[in-house]
Amino acid sequence: MVKDAHTVECVNEAIDDNHLWYLAYGSNMNKKTFQGLRKIVPLQHKAVTVPEYWLSLDMMGSPYIEPCFASIVKRTRQNITEGYAREIHLRCKAGTLFKWNPDNPEESLPPTLHGVAYLITKEQFKRILMTEGGWGYDDFPAGYSVIDVECKTCDAEKIVAKTLIARPASVKIGCQASERYLNLMREGAKEFGFDPTYQKYLFDLQPYRPDTQSHGVKSVKQLLAQDGALPSTKGVPLKEEIQERASLQNLIGWLPYAKKMPAEAIENRVHSDNMALKPSRKNLEPETILKAVVLADSFNERFRPLTFDKPRCLLPLCNTPLLEYTLEFLAVAGVQEVVLLCKNHPEQIKNYVRSSKWNRPYSPLKIITIVTPTALSVGDALREVDNRHLISSDFILVSGDVVSNVQLDKALELHRARKATDKDSIMTMVLKEASPFHRTRALGESSIFVIDEKTSECLYYDSLKLFPRKRRMVMSMEVFDKHSNVQIRNDLIDCQIDICSVEVPALFSDNYDWQEIRQDFVYGILTTEFPKKTIYSHVVKDSYAARVRSLQTYNAISKDMLSRWTYPIVPDSNLQEGDxxxxxxxxxxxxxxxxxxxxxxxxxxxxxxxxxxxxxxxxxxxxxxxxxxxxxxxxxxxxxxxxxxxxxxxxxxxxxxxxxxxxxxxxxxxxxxxxxxxxxxxxxxxxxxxxxxxxxxxxxxxxxxxxxxxxxxxxxxxxxxxxxxxxxxxxxxxLFVDDQDFRNAQIASLAYDLSTVTLTDSGSEASVISGSSISDDDDYGDTNSTENFSREVEQTLDRAFNENHSVEIAALELNTLRMATNTTFHDLRTVVIPSILDLVKIEKLNESVKEVLNKWGPLIGKLILSEADQVDALNVSQGHCAKKDCDPKLLFWTIRLLYEQDIIEEDAILEWYNSENARGAGRPDIYGQLRDSLTPFVRWLQEAEEETEDEASGDET
Known part of the structure; x- marks a missing residue:
């Protein structure tokens, strides 16, 4: 098929660089749609307004089911007089917000368009286009086109973003959106903290409500029958329950023939959130319903005395209950049914679920709470699952304290594929690759995984405690005889996210001495001849996954969340209603x-x-x-x-x-x-x-x-x-359990100093060795030196300069590097500012410095958080100019332009100018000369301030 030429041109323009800003104003504002259904995780997101446009609901959808979707209309006099604004007002509740004045339509305008600007990759943008059905097909003229719009953030920052607008053939004025679709928009507006007036506007829009769902389905079938695409339904009774997604897909399946639309475009629309109704469990086969079992209890005492009053899964992490992160992770993974196993404080857990968003009609999850008052371990809980026959197909097993943005699609796909070829496959463990010293690894607890490099089969597992230290591990030589490529890994964080077959609970019932998932179940399966089963691993590298096992990991994950390592699971994602x-x-x-x-x-x-x-x-x-x-x-x-x-x-x-x-x-x-x-x-x-x-x-x-x-x-x-x-x-x-070393519990506390713990364990018994050994004396290396850090920053900046990255991308990479190396913003400024000033061509100083700082000055601004940082930036600039022995005008123009860009404030300039540092006490004369070059500018600042004070005094008089 040949795509519309105008659309292709716009798309090529949009994806020339690696990243672009995409404006969402409809259901894509909602995190469940954008990140959950569309599987798109942006690098950044910002709530914005678009002054030149307003929202319209005139993109034609499916009659009686999803009558229309969101589009936008340019704020022009022609559009006003043609009645777009009037139609929008008529869809609001009578007497609210806006009044239509036919004599002066401009007074009746709806509010400025609000939306969310996402920073995404070109591949993600392509996915958006292909899931907005009908896009770009000549023989299906309905759909969206791509345009550029100028957006403004709350800080008045301007962003040029790509967005979608309904093509003329798709527009039908006077439609009403479904309540489901409006609710997605309303939730998105609330999540991103839109202006209350705009939120009220969205809530005042009247939804379409058909008399009955079956009437809507019947009407669609009759429309298709009129076009000869479907046999006549006259006289054929329709059951009222034909109202769910499966039936809708069957009806829309006729559209390629009725409207001559490519089948792949239909498939995109059926699977896009703009068309999907909530899945019907009664119309789905049991195997198609993805279930999860969540262990709400940890079966240990690490969080006492807090857990005397509240279950561990409801303790707040960054002001949000731990369980909320786990349920969000499962919902994004496509889970439809959750079995929540709880022991302590079950009523609190039930009340939380009952009052949360997961109990709303639009929730993607059905949550079944099971109380297991006699369970003393994970094994007991899973035996209860088996006894009650709660699971009939593959399921995901997690604890209620997991924080993760891992996409499980690939892991699920591989798990199912392995089961087709390996009938003994019963589990896939999802593991996160990370340094052995990563802060989210539980101190005092670690694991050794022996994995077949080609098949990802786990061949051996052993848990490692820091005290007493194991110096050897036992492993059969048969492992190396049967598998040619074997990895022995201690760089995997195990969050106990497992994809299990239905056999797993039954195996716990058959082995009553199995209490823990790893130490008993996995170790037992891999080291015994019976039952003969296989376990696989799925290692993720680029995503985040951690489990709140202790106060130490609680603190570490909180820091990761505040530092945005967990994106999009960050505080401003506002996971809970009311955040x-x-x-x-x-x-x-x-x-x-x-x-x-x-x-x-x-x-x-x-x-x-x-x-x-x-x-x-x-x-x-x-x-x-x-x-x-x-x-x-x-x-x-x-x-x-x-x-x-x-x-x-x-x-x-x-x-x-x-x-x-x-x-x-x-x-x-x-x-x-x-x-x-x-x-x-x-x-x-x-x-x-x-x-x-x-x-x-x-x-x-x-x-x-x-x-x-x-x-x-x-x-x-x-x-x-x-x-x-x-x-x-x-x-x-x-601390005083007989079979545990108390030091392991000590170092798992909130801020325990490892140096205070004695590391000698001479009285401990060493394990027997056979086949393979691992030394605990390996040198893992020191942290990067200052020289290495500077080199890394310079290389990052070189890429940004040569490839013309945006300031946002460069700042994101630099900040990531700063956090990874545990350095400060001062350390960044000492490298970034000189690198930017080195771009200035001295022979064309005035022109060049303006060009460079207009482009890269904002990057310096992103490294400045306080007035002290501003003074430090001035000192760094002066020091660099002094070392280069360059024209004093370079420092003058640098400070002046940073001042004009509101990066450096007047008070900071005056403080720096009057400091001993700026005067160059004990330093070469060049420091004083550079400071003197700023004297006229500083005098102007002081005079301007005095004039302002005089004017203010006059006004008061």
């Missing part, structure tokens, strides 16, 4: 209704929930603050997790600790490293809590099932927690 986080420079995430004092300082990686109040001179860095938190004056919080409804009085310091919901700290409390204060603990004034302190309102003898009121009503030792304090010391019983 309203916005992303700000410096990895700061702030919800609505947050009160910040003018003197407070927010460092990097900070998240603050709604309703929180931050007092004067407060310093917060690398921390998560929950909702409705009150923080008094002169408080310092570093590397900590403050949950909802916490009250922190003036003068407190908190370092690398967790304060659970309802905790109160009186004045001048010092919470030192690795402390955990459980729910509703109160610490009196002037108390210093030593490192590793755990406090709870419960007594040591209580159990998780005891009545909460009864356990809280008793006297407390106020010599420890101060006057009016409420709390007891909690001792970790897991």
């Amino acid at each position: 309203s986080y916005k992303y700000l420079r410096g990895h700061i995430y702030k919800e609505q209704d947050v009160i910040l004092s003018r003197s407070c300082v927010l460092g990097e990686n900070v998240q603050i929930g709604s309703g929180s109040e931050i007092g004067e001179n407060v310093k917060i860095n690398n921390s998560v603050i929950g909702r409705r938190v009150q923080i008094g004056a002169n408080v310092t919080i570093e590397g900590s997790h403050i949950w909802d409804d916490v009250k922190i009085s003036a003068g407190c310091t908190i370092s690398n600790s967790i304060l659970a919901a309802g905790v109160q700290l009186e004045e001048n409390v010092a919470v030192q490293e690795d402390c955990l204060l459980s729910y509703y603990v109160v610490v009196g004034p002037d108390v210093t809590l030593p490192p590793h302190t755990k406090l709870t309102r419960h007594t040591e003898s209580m159990t998780a099932t005891q009545d909460k009121k009864e356990s809280l009503d008793h006297d407390y030792d106020q010599t420890l927690i101060g006057v009016n304090g409420k709390g007891n010391i909690w001792e970790d019983t897991e």
Whole structure:
């Protein structure tokens, strides 16, 4: 087929570079559609407005089922007078928002178009085009064309994005969209924090509601029959239940013949979210329903005393319950039914599911909650699954504390293909490749996987504890006889994401001594002759996957999330209903209704929930603050997790600790490293809590099932927690389990210093060796030196300069490099600023410096987060110009242009100019000469400021 020439030209223009901005304004604004159904994970996303356009719902769809889809209309006088705006107003509820004035149509305009700009690759853009049905086919003139639009962010940043607009043959004025389609748009607007007026506009749009679904199906069939594409249905009864996706696909299958549309375009539309209805489970075969079993309990005590009050899967990570991340991961993977196994606090879990978005009519998941009160291990839980016959086909097995953006499509496809050729295949383990020292690896726990390089079959598995250290492992030589290419790997993070056959629960029932998935089940399958089964691995490299196994991994995953390593699972994705986080420079995430004092300082990686109040001179860095938190004056919080409804009085310091919901700290409390204060603990004034302190309102003898009121009503030792304090010391019983080394539990705490743990294990018993050995003395190398880091940054910049990358892409690569090497923004500035200034051609200084800084000045701006950073950037610029012994005008033009671009502010320039650094104390004369070249510009700044103050004073008079 020959595509429309205009469309092809636009597409080629859109995908010339590796990346482009794509504007979504319809259902693609919704994360479930864009990332879930379309399987597109953008590099960035920004909420934007498009001043020259407004939303229209005039892209023809399927009569009576999905009558229309979203498009856009240019804000021109012709369009206004032709009635587009009038039609939009008529679709709003009477008396709301807008009134139609036929005498002056311009007064009746709907709101400016709002949407989401996604930074995506050219291949992803192609996928969008091919899933928007009918695009680009000459013999099917309906569909979308590609246009460029200018968008504006909330920071007034301009973005030119590609978007889709309905072609004239597709437009039908006066349609109403289905409620399902409107809800997708409304949810997307809420997720990205659109202006409340625009959100209300979307909610006021009236949905189309047919009298009956069967009437809609019948009407479609009659339309096709009229065109001779379908035998007449006259006299043929139609059952009312023909209303789901399978029936809709059958009807639309006739469209290639009725409208002469290519079959592949029909297939794209059937599988696009714009056409898909919620799948009907009753019309699907059991094998087509993808199920998951989620273990809501961890069957250990690592999060006590927190788990006395709340199940582990509902503990908040970055202000969102852990279970929410797991369910989101499964929904994106295409799971339709979830069996949720819970032991402790089952009513809390049921209530959470009942009140969450997963219980809404549009939810892609059906969740079945099963209580297993007697289960003591994963094995017991899976035996319960087998006894109740809950699984009849392959399923995904995960814990309720998994955070992952892994796409499981490929793993599922390979698992099914292996089953077709290997009847003994029962499991595929999804593993994440990462350094043995990656921070999301659980300290004290590791694994060895022996894998066939060609087939990915797992040949051997063994778990490794840090204490006592194993120096050898036992493996049969038959492994090497049968498999020519074998990998022995210790670089895999095991999040226990498993694709299992229906036989797995039955095997647990047959082996009552199997308690754990890896140490018992996998190890048992691979090291025994019976049952003869095979297990495979699927290693992912570019995605993120981690499991909250301990307080240490809890803290590490939180940092990854704030640093956006987990994208798109980040705070501003707003996974929960009611979330309203916005992303700000410096990895700061702030919800609505947050009160910040003018003197407070927010460092990097900070998240603050709604309703929180931050007092004067407060310093917060690398921390998560929950909702409705009150923080008094002169408080310092570093590397900590403050949950909802916490009250922190003036003068407190908190370092690398967790304060659970309802905790109160009186004045001048010092919470030192690795402390955990459980729910509703109160610490009196002037108390210093030593490192590793755990406090709870419960007594040591209580159990998780005891009545909460009864356990809280008793006297407390106020010599420890101060006057009016409420709390007891909690001792970790897991540290003293007979068959475990207590040091493994120690290093899995929130901020334990590994250097304080003795590494000698001379009394431990070494394992027997046979066949292959692994030494624990291997040299894994040191972190990159400053020289290596500088070289990496220079190479990244060279690519950006030579390939003409956008500032956004260059900044993203540099920031990724910074986080990977654990360096600072100062380290980046010392390399980036000189590299940019070296692009200036001295012989054409005035022209060249403007050209260079107009292009790359904003990149410098992305490395500046505070006024101190601005002063540092000026020092770096001066130092580079001094070393190059270049024309002093280069520094003058650099500072002036950065000032005009609002990258460097007046106060920073004055502070730098008056500093000893700028004067060049103890340095070559060139420093003073460079500073003197700025004297006229600084004098102008000071005079302009004085004039402004005089004018303000005059106005007041």
